[in-house]
Amino acid sequence: MTSHELLPLAVLASSLLPGLIIFALPEAWIGVRTFLNLFAAIAKLGLVALLLAGVAAGEEYGVRYAVLPGLELALKADALGMLFITLSAILWLFTTLYAIGYLEGAPHRSRFFGFFSLCVTATMGIAMAANLFTFFIFYELLTLSTFPLVVHRGTDKAMKGGTIYLAYTLIGGTALLAGIVWLHHLLGHTEFAHAGIAAALGPEYAGQLKIIFLLLIAGVGVKAAIVPLHGWLPQAMVAPAPVSALLHAVAVVKAGAFGIVRIVYEVYGVEFAQSLDLLYPLAIFAAVTILWGSFRALFQDDLKKRLAYSTVSQVSYIVLGVALFGPIGTIGGLVHLVHQGIMKITLFFCAGNFAETLGIHKVSEMDGAGRRMPLTTLAFSIGALGMMGAPLTAGAVSKAWLMDGATAARMDWAIWVLWTSSLLNAAYFLPILWRAWLRPVPAAWPEEHIARRGWRETALLLLLPPLFTAAATLTAGMLADSEATPLAWARLIAEREYIGQGRP
């Protein structure tokens, strides 16, 4: 086995093996578990960095293994996958740190971190899948490994949220499977390739290919929470905060959005999808989701629920970018995949901090929180402003590219959708900021768990991750045009995808 085969496997193994070991660890071995967690996260980051450097230099990484005659598990590291992998690997480190702080003293931590690691492994597999079959395997593994995390608390409410989550994702998985087998039957393989593979079939298959597209997009659309398949996401926020962060920013919804990218670009090919009239309806669905999510967020008093609806809306920015036929929109969508992750994880970390430190779960309880927890509130504000697309934040970059993409694709209505959504974002985020910063401190917090110690408004492990990601939000926004940013990488991908079909 060459190093080019081993490296993708090592990226998987760097979370899979620690995960399996953690399952077996006695609950009380906190030190060992923490060490393993951090060691794995850092090792993964190192491996991903190696891989990234290689891919940037044009190296090919991949490994194949047949599970049935003619059916292969295949991994590859390409530019598109690396975008997602790098995002996940970095955010995993922060989420792990945060989760260690968040769950201090909580029961079942071995179980939690075990599934946590499996979840990241599945995400890495999704990113590196070289064909739809492999994609599906990791996609379902992701479903399975996140369920125990969602229901982690073991309450009736958690069960209800978890059950709804599973109902949606399993039905979606079934649709996805149907589409994949069908495609495999028609083509004999499901390998991802630049400019797609479906075009190889003659025009007489157009009808079948449309149905398959519907099945595939419905399948991944559940995780991407496209309206009307989004119902699980607000329910799943019963999970502990690090899990919500993971679900919303790193793993689940991102896997869905990433799946849509892969299907449109590398299974059908943008050009071919456009010729089948598939992109326009997709854009409409994305637009409806963007507006509906923002609109529903307005009316949520529960902080995490408001964030959840915000996710519904924001993830479809990515889908919209993909559906805007053209490289500029693609860049906007892809860069938002990263930017949304950084911003949303900041928001969930902060929401978790408010809940863990002061017992604040609702927007209406946020009065004066900024005075008690200035750093957390600052991070929250940066994330929120980013979501609105305020200048200097990462959000502004995504939004600008998306709008340019819409103009280039002559879909002006999409610009209006984005503007309306921004206004709605402001309408549901600004009141929170106003309450936190400008309203007086109440006589008593709902439930104060962690006392202030000097400048440390809450536990250090809870405080640092959101500060880092908030800083990243600003960096990605301000230095967008430099070499080593998500934007630069997204442009590289768009170049490769479109060169793949002969038009830079």
Add this chain to the structure above:
Amino acid sequence: MSTGFVFALAGAVLFSLGVAGVVLIGHLLRRILAFNLMGSGAFLVLVGLAQRQDVADPVPQAMVLTGIVVAVAATALALALVRKLHALTGQLGLPGDVDE
């Protein structure tokens, strides 16, 4: 019509009666008898049909001997079960399905 055929036809009748009995009869001892009727029917068909020209064929005869022993074994087990059920419940019939 040869004797073999008569045996085979009688076997067909016995088999059918036996199956009908197993299906219809609730009393377990009678059901066991019905099962034996069914088995005997099959044995008669096996031997009778094979020697429909009225020339003995030792192969099916040996098979039937094997079959009879198997039937004896099954009957003994069935009787044991019925007796146990009777000892436990005082019933000689199977209770209605106890599905939840």
Add this chain to the structure above:
Amino acid sequence: MKRRVLVAFVLTLALAFVFLLAGAMLDLGPTTIDLRAPVAAHLAQSGVTHPVTAVLLNYRGYDTLLEIAVLLVALLALLAVVGDAPVPPSRAAHPVLQTLARLATPLMIVVAVYLLWAGAFRPGGAFQAGAVLAAAAVLLHLVGLQPGWSRPRLGLRIGLAAGFVLFLAVATGLLTQGSLLQYPPAAAGVLILLIESGLTVSLALILASLFLFLSREEGA
């Protein structure tokens, strides 16, 4: 009412099946294969002269081996079902009956031995012999001379298994000849007699057990 409909339905089906079957049987031509010729042709090598015994213990001896296993399984299942119940005291029958039974038993043993020996060349064999011996035990039990059995002790277990073990050992040993139960023609007669003798004892014990282990629960 419902039951009558069911009965009528099942009986109609049964009748229809009989007619269907009868019609199909009457349509039948001669068979393509006739095993009577090969059975007769190899009789000389089979070690016995009676064709049914040849089929039973040589040509298709493997069926018989498994069939003994079926009998043992039935006994095991029976033992597993009835569990360990105390043996009730046997009721003594009328002295005349007891005397008759005492007289009949040796006779039955003689008949059994004859049947075993006769199996080689005329109807008879281990099963018939075993059945007669078992019947003797049942008779003794019914007149109160033989109590029911409660749990199979080591000796009995060995006796129950011996015939099968012997058969299995011969079958396995004959693997050296090329395959399971491949009797060398010269030794076939002796080996078959050996197996049949073992089987007679064990079959008698098994058949008797099927009765005696079951009878002990009487009155419980």
Add this chain to the structure above:
Amino acid sequence: MSMSEPLFDPLAWLILLPLAWATLAFVLGPGRGAWPAIAGLATQCWLALDLAQKVGAGGTAAHVVGGWGAPLGIDLAVDGLSAAMLLLTQAVALPLAIYARSYFKPGDPAGTWFWPLTGFLIAGLNALFVSADLFNLYVTLELVGLAAVGLVAAGGGAQQVAAALRYLFATLVGSGAYLLGVALIYGAYGTVSIATLLPLVTDDAPRLAWIAGGLMVAGLMLKTALFPFHFWLPPAHGGAPAPVSALLSALVVKASFYLILRLWLGPLQAVLPAFAWLMALLGAAAIFWGSWQAIRAVKLKRLIAYSTVAQLGYLFLIFPLLAAPGAIHAGVMQVFAHGLAKAGMFAAAGVLIKATGQDTVAGLAGAVERLPVTMFAFGLAGMTLMGLPPSSGFLAKWQIIEAALAQGHWIIAAVVLAGGLLAAVYVLRVLRQAFLMAPASATLAPVPRTLEWSAFALAAASVLLGLRGVELMQLPGAVT
């Protein structure tokens, strides 16, 4: 030691060994014989693997019992299908034997004759899978059937005895119908050897051959518990001790399915395909009805037993697809997937019942906390039953769907997909309950770790097999 020597023919020893250790266990006495069984099964595993490798590489194996050869004597023959069944049987039985050794406490009336009965059961199964003679198959069917009934009834109360009786009558009527079919075949053709019959039974076969085929298949359907003949299975499999339920659900029902397939592909191939869609229809009905009952079941083992009814349905969906390659592969994969997963699941259920002291789904609250390994095993087995990747159940599902699409029977694909979702509902019912916080009052009895880990091994095998499909699929490629 050369394996080609007749003395070491694995085919013969796969039958002789279990017969030997079964008899030894009987002579040793009540409750004894676990170690001979485990040693025997370990050897058998090795033999089956050896045989499977040989057959998978394109070889065949045969054993001419008595040296006479068919049609006078009885032939044993192993092709890919038989080799696969043999492999599954030994591979499931060995961990279950290890499980059972810890499961039955000394003096447990249910375990008194467990070892000899299991030995005869395994011997019967192995003999069934290698037999190439229709009448000999009848004897093996009875051997398996009676041993299975004995295991169900052992040491049980009224409900268990009633279940065993119902099972006994079903299995006896089933083999009775099969026997009449054999009698008719002998009457029509003068032989019961599969190989001899193969060229004789043609499209213009006499009507009697059709009736015979119908009788044999109907009898075997009853023994496989195909809907609507499934009535006996839930009480029998749900009421027996866990190791017995596992053996029965994983292996015994598969034996009669195997025999249907064997007849279908072999001697009766001119006759049986007329029933193909009937089989698939009943299979689909089994999937829906079995799943529905599993979803409603109050008792844990009853739930698992109904799941067996449903999972068996998948096997019958392949019959309309047998005309093209791929269907047998799917069938073999499903047999393995369900065999391993169901054995693991029943084994896990046995642990849960021992620990909680009750056989209800509701009683599982908090089980994830207290018995993580067992619940993990249950979850892995559930994954396979749901057909989620990367389990072998997923591969089976994939193969059935693809075979169905290849032949334009999308309805079968739809049934398979729907069945997977229904399975998810009943599996998740259990998992959901187990993830609930433990009620403070609940105390769990300690359970030997061997039990937990052997359940885990079986369940994990059902998932990991999904990554080793290539090797296994060499076997159905070698069906003759």
